[in-house]
Amino acid sequence: MKTTIRIAIAAAAFAAVPALGAGKGACTNDPAASGLDARMQNMSEKMDRIRVATDPAEQHRLIELHGKLMHEGMLELRKRETGSACRLEMMNAMMDQMIQHQQAEREGSGN
Numbered sequence: 001m002k003t004t005i006r007i008a009i010a011a012a013a014f015a016a017v018p019a020l021g022a023g024k025g026a027c028t029n030d031p032a033a034s035g036l037d038a039r040m041q042n043m044s045e046k047m048d049r050i051r052v053a054t055d056p057a058e059q060h061r062l063i064e065l066h067g068k069l070m071h072e073g074m075l076e077l078r079k080r081e082t083g084s085a086c087r088l089e090m091m092n093a094m095m096d097q098m099i100q101h102q103q104a105e106r107e108g109s110g111n
Contacts, residue, residue: 009042026085033090039073040093050104059108063101070097100105 027033046066053059077090 001106022044026083026089028084030086032080033086035085036073036080037075039069039088040097043069043073043097047100047104056108059104063104063108066097066101068103070094070101073097097107 027036043066046062046069050059050062050066053062073094077087077094080087082090
């Protein structure tokens, strides 16, 4: 089962690469997308910190913070009038973050 999850995460990560690449992708020239790439980068950095955290309490705190950032990111994306290609790009990146978040929660709970 974990192999399947890892494959799904890898596939989602490759689909989200344009959203995380600086200056690349459908959101580059979309003024309504200003700051969305920075939000995604912040979420990605939090996920990296979750992976290297060894203290369960710190890991739990970071998972909670990452969840809050994902929620805020979705609310912000709903408010924006971005183009459909940019919106799809951001939704792919958010889906990747959600998959990684769920995996981190499962690993943190020992499941």
